[in-house]
Amino acid sequence: MRYYLVAGEASGDLHGSNLMKALKERDAQASFRYFGGDLMKAEGGDLVKHYADMAFMGFVEVVMNLRTILNNMKACKQDILAWQPDVLILIDFPGFNLKIADFAKANGLLVCYYISPKVWAWNQKRVLKIKRIVDHLFCILPFEVEFYQKWGMQVDYVGNPLLDAVSAFKPDASAVANHNLSGKPIIALLPGSRKQEISHLLPHMLAVAAHFKQYQFVIAGAPSFELAFYQQFMTAEQVPVLFNNTYNLLNNARAAIVASGTATLETALFHVPQMVVYKGNPVSIGIARMVIRIRFISLVNLIMDKLVVKELIQADYTTATAAAELNLLLNDEAYRAAMLKNYDELDVRMGKPGASAKTAALIIKYATVKSRVLSPEC
16 A cells, blocks of 8 residues: 655654554555655655654744745645555644645545644644544544543544654663763753754753763754754853664663653653753743643653653743752652652553554554445445
């Protein structure tokens, strides 16, 4: 079968690559075309556009880059129609992908959505639109199933694909050792994968390093950037940047400062004590606070439905507040132990690996059923 995937950021590239791998294991004739990244490209098929040219976060940032976004959307629609896939697989990235879903559904394509849009966070009535334009929705967070049921929508719960990625990880001691680190205990800095969020967050992360000379700070570099991009935020002291080695970095870290997003859950799955930080355009943050209806922003706290990891957002995130929290994470044994105990409970709630395999099997099943309906045997 022909699979067209659309992923617009680093996490989508990761999950998309694992899904492609699972589809190939079940469909020897699988062919792929996609908007994605390097990890998906490694699985074969044709990369149409890299997510590095697509990821804009925040209301103001979207408006400022609206022309680029609209051009990307137009190109995506044209390419989908020209290729005529058996199934369209949209991965997260709702601002872009829900519009693609609407277009694809109107053109008679089978629309599968992997990783639910976070409609439970704001404007919940969007579920009504999702019911209309998405044929099959695959959810990865336990509480999402009940949420959609309240709106009369049946979804498939497949578990979380991060568990697949973490379980497949094989530690490589040389991956960290080969970067000529000092030998001090490591503090991992995960500033995100988008240019604007890194620009807002990384300077404060690096400023914290001056207060903890007995530790080695290391940045997890996003694959879509060069070393020089990170070095522009450094002053006298150069901080190592590890590209394509986030899991090896977390596997060796004593604590972490993490941008809000998928990485917060990954850090928790590696049982690394962390703080979650975010800082963005003030107008975008102000609008978000008016419309978002959830208690927390980090996935760890959302899944646990309580404050497990500290969230330092906007004005609350300063060098001083981050340094104070990092001191607790490193030196208060009771504080660390409580967080690690919550991580144990999180492991139980998350369940077992297998999301990619489950999703691939369901997509093939649904695509096969549709094919039989459209081409019934005589």
